[in-house]
Amino acid sequence: MAERLAGKAVADAMKEELSQKVAAIKAKGITPKLGIIRVGARPDDLFYEGGAKKTCDSVGMAYQVFEYPADIDQAAFEQAVTAVGANKEINGILMFAPLPKQLDEKKIRNLIPVEKDVDCMTIGSAAKVYTDDPTGFPPCTPTACMDILKFYNIPLKGKKAVVLGRSQVVGKPVAMLLLREHATVTICHSRTDNLPAVCAEADVLIAAVGRAKMVKANYVKPGQIVIDVGINEDPANPGKYCGDVDYAEVEPIVGKITPVPGGVGSVTTVVLCKQTIQACEMQNGLA
Numbered sequence: 094m095a096e097r098l099a100g101k102a103v104a105d106a107m108k109e110e111l112s113q114k115v116a117a118i119k120a121k122g123i124t125p126k127l128g129i130i131r132v133g134a135r136p137d138d139l140f141y142e143g144g145a146k147k148t149c150d151s152v153g154m155a156y157q158v159f160e161y162p163a164d165i166d167q168a169a170f171e172q173a174v175t176a177v178g179a180n181k182e183i184n185g186i187l188m189f190a191p192l193p194k195q196l197d198e199k200k201i202r203n204l205i206p207v208e209k210d211v212d213c214m215t216i217g218s219a220a221k222v223y224t225d226d227p228t229g230f231p232p233c234t235p236t237a238c239m240d241i242l243k244f245y246n247i248p249l250k251g252k253k254a255v256v257l258g259r260s261q262v263v264g265k266p267v268a269m270l271l272l273r274e275h276a277t278v279t280i281c282h283s284r285t286d287n288l289p290a291v292c293a294e295a296d297v298l299i300a301a302v303g304r305a306k307m308v309k310a311n312y313v314k315p316g317q318i319v320i321d322v323g324i325n326e327d328p329a330n331p332g333k334y335c336g337d338v339d340y341a342e343v344e345p346i347v348g349k350i351t352p353v354p355g356g357v358g359s360v361t362t363v364v365l366c367k368q369t370i371q372a373c374e375m376q377n378g379l380a
């Protein structure tokens with residue numbers, strides 16, 4: 094039976110630390126503030142927004158939601174994002190993606206000032222992540238994976254880390270963060286030859302393909318650490334969601350595993366706040 098790497102313990106410890114940090118910043122007359130840009134009202138976005146607001150409240154940060162109609166046009170939305178970016182009170186920006194298809198998302202993403210880009214929406218942030226520049230924020234989910242590994246003292250130096258998935262928002266950036274910690278990193282995906290065998294060689298497996306319960310018993314080995322990034326609708330339980338890992342099949346084999354829900358996803362909003370606080374410190378010459 095595997096050790097369950099619960100996100101809650103990680104989130105609680107981080108929130109404790111962030112609360113103290115926010116109090117110290119407030120003592121200087123500054124309140125860190127997150128700006129949330131939302132177009133329309135997708136359930137996914139609203140769910141994450143609810144979590145982000147709750148986390149902001151619990152660490153004493155401020156937030157403001159900038160909401161726009163689902164049919165907003167390109168010119169109006171460009172103007173809106175530029176204005177939020179220029180707003181001196183806002184230290185970090187979360188813009189929900191994907192944007193509705195009438196909008197040129199690539200262009201709009203890059204209107205967010207890099208120093209406020211706490212979820213790595215811009216090319217500028219990506220460049221910093223890929224060049225190990227610590228002033229660039231990686232997306233919140235890969236950072237959450239790293240924070241979980243760190244909290245549970247899982248060694249990475251010299252270890253074989255396999256990242257299953259190559260997305261811009263998880264697979265690629267988490268590979269860079271694992272490299273920083275001196276892991277030996279393999280990125281694989283749905284078209285990799287002998288995919289289960291490649292995954293089974295990992296000391297640490299990061300499952301980020303976005304396919305419900307794709308990681309089965311033949312993808313893992315005894316003692317392995319499994320970090321499940323997936324948030325998929327559970328085909329077996331309508332209305333519930335599940336990870337990329339078939340937990341029931343994999344958990345009896347591996348050494349340690351994150352659950353879904355209650356794993357990586359439960360740490361992401363805390364990372365969002367952590368990175369906004371860091372942004373606030375940098376913008377005010379406090380870090």
Ligand SMILES: Nc1nc(=O)c2c([nH]1)NC[C@@H]1CN(c3ccc(C(=O)N[C@@H](CCC(=O)O)C(=O)O)cc3)C=[N+]21
Pocket residue numbers: 137138140141144187188189190191212233324353354355356357358359360361
């Ligand atoms: N730019 C951008 N960045 C995002 O990170 C982003 C986005 N746009 N658009 C919407 C999606 C949705 N999303 C979720 C994150 C966590 C859970 C989640 O379930 N978290 C907890 C549950 C938390 C709770 O129960 O309150 C868990 O997995 O245990 C769900 C959804 C991020 N998104």
